[in-house]
Amino acid sequence: MSSNVTSPSGGVTVHCDDDAPPVVRLVARTLRDAARDPELVSVLGRIKGRVSLRSHNTPQRATIDFGGREVAVLAGAVGPDELSLTVDLDDRFGVEGIDEAHHTLGDQVLAVLRPRLPDWRQAAETFWASTRNLPGMPAQLICICKSADSCQEITLGSGDSRYSIAGSAESLARVFSGADDLLTKVLAGSVEVRGTLPQLSVMTGASWKVRYDV
C-alpha cells in the first residue's frame, strides 16, 4: 500500500493510501487532528485492534487498524474486526449506540473521531492558513459569528475580492475545522454565504481540503 503519511503527531502516525476514497481521507485526517490534541494522543496511542466504520446512509466504509503508534485507515471492510460502528459522516461520526461488550473500545474510538472542536476564530485562521493560496480563493475571508444577542466578525486576508461565511459559533467551527462539508451546510441553511457562484466553487474545494485532505 502506498501511504499518505504525515509527520507523526505526538508520536502517532496515521497511514492511508494515496488514492483513498473520501471516507478514508476523512477518518485519517480526523485521527491526525486527534494525534495533535495533547489530551487525545495518549488515548489514540493506547487503542489496539481493528474497527470498521460504515456510513448510516451511503455505502461508504472504512477500516481502522489501531496499532498503538501506527494507525492505518483502509477502504472498505477488511477482514474480521473487534468492533463495527455505523456512523453519521455528516455529524462528526455520530453513532446510535455501542453494545455493552464493546463499550470501552467504542468510547475510545469515538473520542478520537470526535476531537474537541476548536474555537471558531482559531478554526477560521487555521482554515485560512491552509487554503488561502488555492487557485481562485478570495483575497479576503470574512467570518461572521451570529448568536441570539450578538454578532462578531473577523476578517482574514486583504484585497479586493471578498467572501463571507456566517453562522453560529459551532457551525463555523465545524465547517472551518473540516468536521462539516461547507457546501452541504450551505444547502442545509446552517451557514450563509455572500459571494459569487465561482467563489462558492473555490470555497467548496477549500472545504474539501481541510475535511478530506484532498
Add this chain to the structure above:
Amino acid sequence: MSEAVVRSLHDSKSEVLDFLRDREISTIRLEATNHDGALIGKNVSPSKLRSGLTSGFAFADVAFGLDLGNLPQFGFAYPQWRGNLPDVFLRIDPSTLVEWSRGRASVMGDFWLPDGSPLPVCPRNLLRRMTEKLASLGYEAKVAVEIEATVFEESIHVARSRKYRDLTPLGGSAGFAYHVARSKDWDDYMLAVARRFDELGIEWDVWNDEAASGQVEVNLVAGSPMSVCDSWARARQVMREVAHEYGHSVTFMAKPTAEAGQASHLNLSLQRDGVNLFYQDAGPSPVMRQAIGGLMATLPGATSIALPQITSYRRLVSLTGPPVTVSWGVDNKTTAVRAVVGHPTYSRLEHRLPGADANLYLVTATILAGIIAGLTHELEPPAEVTDMAWCLPDGLPPIPPTMSKAADALSHDQLLAETLGAEFVDYWVGTRRWEWMQFHTNGGDPSVELSEWESLRYFELP
C-alpha cells in the same frame, strides 16, 4: 468572432433560410455536446433561427457546469467566463444543417463568449483548434470511429422503472462477437439504424455483433476529425431514436452490465496532399513513430478524458479487451495503441482506450494533442510491445486505474496543458474531481461490480 467566420455565416444565411423554407421546416434543433458527451441544445422556430444566425443563441454558462445529476459542479477555480450564470452563445455551423425528420431540421454548433472569442472548453472548438494546430505543422488527420453500444429488448420506460438493471439483451445472451445469426429483432434494429444513417447522410462502413450480449458495433466512414465527430454525435442520437421507435433501449455506458465493457476505438492517420504519412514499406514511418511517442507520453493524462466516468474504469480488466498498460504494438490489440503498418492507404494508429461513454470531440482533440506534442518535440516511442500486454508480471506502466489517479496524471501533464490549454485541462480535472466526490459521498459503491448509482447516472446519458 473572426471576420472570416462572420462573412461565412452571412453568405450562408440565405442558403439556410432557403433550406428551411423549401422543406417547410417548423422546428430546428440546435445541437452540441457537453463535456460528458451528452447531446445538448435547444429547439427553435425558423424566425428565432434567423435572429440568431450571427449573434448566436444564449445558453447559461452551466451548459458546461452541470453534472449528470443536474447539480452544479463545484470544488475548483472557474475561468473568467464563469460567473453568476451568465450567457455563452451557440453559433451554428450551417454546413451541418440537415432535415432530421418531416418539418424538423437539426444543425450543430459550437460555443462562443460574448466578446466573440471561442469558448475554450467547448468540445467542438477545442477539436477545431487542434486540427488547426496540426495544419500549421503541415498535416491533416483522417479519423474513423467504432461506436459500441448495448441494446436491450425493453423500452426506455421499462428500463427506467427497473433502474436500468436486469434488462434483457436484444438478440439474446448466447454467442460471441461477429455472430450474424442473431434473432431477427436484433437484425431489424440495426437495419433500421443503417437506413436512418443513409437518410441523414451519416456515412457508415460496417455494423456487427460485438463481444457482449446485446452489444453492437457501428463503424463510421473515415473522414476529417470534425465531420466524423459530428456524425458520431448524430449516430448515437439515431440509435436512441430507433431504439425508442422499436420499443427497445440503448446505452453507451462504459459497462452497462457486469458482463463486458464497450469502447470508442479511434483510428487515425496523418496525411499531406492526400498522401498517408504513416506509411512506409516496413514498420512505422518516422511520422508515425513520433505520433506514437507523443501518444505514449500523454497517455496517462489522456486517460482522464478517454475514461471520463466512474464506470469507465471498470472496463480495465486484463483479457477482456481494453488495454491496461501504457503500451503500443504493431498489430497488437492487447496494447493501448495498435499500429497498422505497411499499407499506403490503411496504415494507421488505433487508439483502443476511449470508452463508449467518452465525448469523441474531446477524445479526438486529446489524441491530436498527444500527436502534436510528439511531432513538435520529436518524441521517440518506448519499445514496441510484441507480447500480450495483459497479466504481465512487471515492466509496463499501468494505465491509471481510477478516476482520481487519471485526474492527477492529467493535472501533471505538461504536454497536454501546453497543447490543449491549461484552462481546459484545469476545468476538466475540476469536473472529474467533483464526479469522484459525488460517487463516493452520494451513494456510489466501489465494492460491487456495478452500483445502482452508476446505472441511474450513466445509462441514458451520455
